[in-house]
Amino acid sequence: VTNGEYWRFVNDPEHGYTQPTHWCEQGWAWRCHRQMKQPYFWKDDNNNSSNNTNQHRGYRLRTLFQEIDMPWDWPVDVNYYEAKAYCSWKSNQEKEQQSPYRLLTEAEHHILRGIDTTGSSSSSSSSFHKHDPVTVQSGLDFSMRNANLNLAHGSQSAVHAFPPSPTGHHDVMGNAWEWMEDHFNPLRGEGEDDDKKDDTDTFAKHPLYPDFSTPCFDGQHQMIMGGSFISTGDEASIYARFHFRPHFLQHSGFRLVQSLSNSDPIPAKYLTEEEASQAASTVVTISRDPQDFSSSKSTDFASHSNGDGDEPKSSSNVYETKQSLDMYLGLHYPRSGESENLPPILPHDNSPQHGLFFPQRVAQLLTRLVKQESTNASATTTAEALDVGCAVGGASFELAKSFDRVDAFDYSSTFVQAAQRMQMQEDNGQTEFSVAIEGDIHQRVRAIHDDGVDSTVRSRVKFFQGNACEMEAMQTSGALTNSYDGVLISNLLCRLPDPLACLASLPRLVTSPGGVVVLVTPFTWMDEFTSRDKWLGGYYDDGGEGRRPLWSKDTLQSIMEKNGFEKIHEENIPLVIREHARKYQYIVSEASGWRR
Numbered sequence: 001v002t003n004g005e006y007w008r009f010v011n012d013p014e015h016g017y018t019q020p021t022h023w024c025e026q027g028w029a030w031r032c033h034r035q036m037k038q039p040y041f042w043k044d045d046n047n048n049s050s051n052n053t054n055q056h057r058g059y060r061l062r063t064l065f066q067e068i069d070m071p072w073d074w075p076v077d078v079n080y081y082e083a084k085a086y087c088s089w090k091s092n093q094e095k096e097q098q099s100p101y102r103l104l105t106e107a108e109h110h111i112l113r114g115i116d117t118t119g120s121s122s123s124s125s126s127s128f129h130k131h132d133p134v135t136v137q138s139g140l141d142f143s144m145r146n147a148n149l150n151l152a153h154g155s156q157s158a159v160h161a162f163p164p165s166p167t168g169h170h171d172v173m174g175n176a177w178e179w180m181e182d183h184f185n186p187l188r189g190e191g192e193d194d195d196k197k198d199d200t201d202t203f204a205k206h207p208l209y210p211d212f213s214t215p216c217f218d219g220q221h222q223m224i225m226g227g228s229f230i231s232t233g234d235e236a237s238i239y240a241r242f243h244f245r246p247h248f249l250q251h252s253g254f255r256l257v258q259s260l261s262n263s264d265p266i267p268a269k270y271l272t273e274e275e276a277s278q279a280a281s282t283v284v285t286i287s288r289d290p291q292d293f294s295s296s297k298s299t300d301f302a303s304h305s306n307g308d309g310d311e312p313k314s315s316s317n318v319y320e321t322k323q324s325l326d327m328y329l330g331l332h333y334p335r336s337g338e339s340e341n342l343p344p345i346l347p348h349d350n351s352p353q354h355g356l357f358f359p360q361r362v363a364q365l366l367t368r369l370v371k372q373e374s375t376n377a378s379a380t381t382t383a384e385a386l387d388v389g390c391a392v393g394g395a396s397f398e399l400a401k402s403f404d405r406v407d408a409f410d411y412s413s414t415f416v417q418a419a420q421r422m423q424m425q426e427d428n429g430q431t432e433f434s435v436a437i438e439g440d441i442h443q444r445v446r447a448i449h450d451d452g453v454d455s456t457v458r459s460r461v462k463f464f465q466g467n468a469c470e471m472e473a474m475q476t477s478g479a480l481t482n483s484y485d486g487v488l489i490s491n492l493l494c495r496l497p498d499p500l501a502c503l504a505s506l507p508r509l510v511t512s513p514g515g516v517v518v519l520v521t522p523f524t525w526m527d528e529f530t531s532r533d534k535w536l537g538g539y540y541d542d543g544g545e546g547r548r549p550l551w552s553k554d555t556l557q558s559i560m561e562k563n564g565f566e567k568i569h570e571e572n573i574p575l576v577i578r579e580h581a582r583k584y585q586y587i588v589s590e591a592s593g594w595r596r
Helices: 003-010 025-034 080-093 106-113 125-131 139-144 273-278 290-294 322-332 358-373 394-400 413-424 468-477 499-504 552-562
Strands: 042-044 059-062 067-069 177-183 222-225 242-244 382-388 403-410 432-438 441-446 461-465 486-490 516-521 539-541 548-550 566-580 583-595
Touching (some): 025 413, 106 177, 322 394, 322 413, 322 566, 358 394, 358 486, 358 516, 382 394, 394 403, 394 461, 394 486, 468 499, 499 552, 516 566, 552 566, 552 583
Parallel strands (some): 382 403, 403 461, 486 516
Antiparallel strands (some): 059 067, 177 222, 222 242, 516 583, 539 548
16 A cells, blocks of 8 residues: 555545544554554645645655655555554445455465465575575665665665566565564464464474563564565565564555455454454464463462462463453453443342452552651642552552552553553543353443542553563663652562562662552462562471471561561452452452551
């Protein structure tokens, strides 16, 4: 899709960037947040339109080193959200088509190349060199061999500037990366059964770069293929499979595709059930069992239990899935479902209603202790609070009722995005999620804020992604301020890979005398999340004095006192997490308050 073709979408006053009609919910939220009116590199030029035709007026293009007259035949640079919005708009423009437009898939991209890129015909290195020119050719060679790749040129070029591939398609390799329908996913090993559901056991991490791929097998990263004019080395390889979040820009464009029939499944790999069902494609899920979501990641509130006591079935990051998101929206916003007449707990005698509003109650504890220790106890607000592992934001908004500013971060991008949507929505609720009833039966409900969380309160919170084990680095980079009056770390420690690193950063985060840290944790240590040598306790010491239990509570107190904090409060706080209408987790976390 060229700049000229995309211009028609931008210039449509009833659709385009001015109306949410063709945007997904996350895409429209991104557009509104960034106040986008056209692609990022397009620059308004309404006062100088002499360089534009009557059909295309008002824009210039910002390239690497200068702004130039808009090259309407170059590929448009957009992110995934923008590409999908154009597909929807184009489909609406051509309603007579049997199936809607969509993006290319990884499998289809290989077909468009018209060459064997598997290397299956020969295992020799010469076979791979033959099929992968970047291993033996320079940028100049690429320029002479019909591809704008490997810095053959210093910019993009017209989409028809080079001859097409053997299948008749231009720029299959080079010029601009192409957004794929596929989520980034692990490939199967050679000869694996196509019907096998769990792909992750055939994927191996390279010891020199173990975290390149695996953190992105989360359903939140879209694949890009083909390389761009500036791609070099392995990024210019025909074997390259890269990935970015849908709001990223990466010299990336897209190609329009139509299935032969609207009923044909899209040959793409999806890692969440929601997007798979929307595309009517074969679903590949990270997990289907709600018990898998009970074992929390590094920053959630359910770090305490695993359903009926089973060990986690997968080490995948289940906290990037729709099922987990739905569960935590219910935990953080228990008023949700009021208008749908769906209570958070099935009514029955002695129901544990006291376990609801857990995020709000731990936030209220921090607020109370900060005011208690403040030298200005009569003040109606205090300066700044930090919510470490904020999940979907329930505690953060509660803190914002009393604090002037709340910084809130979580390791899960899915949770942070949900919190940001709750921040932007109107009081009557715009975010929806599914509540499990029985088996595959779910009910959609609106996410509703607690009383008192109005637009003013919501505006005091800043949500962002972060790592609780690297808070000193976050503070150095400016992501965190120099000091907070109160810090909340709720049900987090026993899901961190290095809880000591988290605790060690607290003296830098709370520097003023009287500052308070509230730690809430059930001390549910599991090897899947924290290696045993990093546990604060929960094991036996087989030292010289005989076999004796070491308790996390005692170790925590010793660490906090060494870090310059005094214990001022302790209580047990229960919480309830719904799995479905007749199954709930009941957890009792220990909450402790510490004064600087």
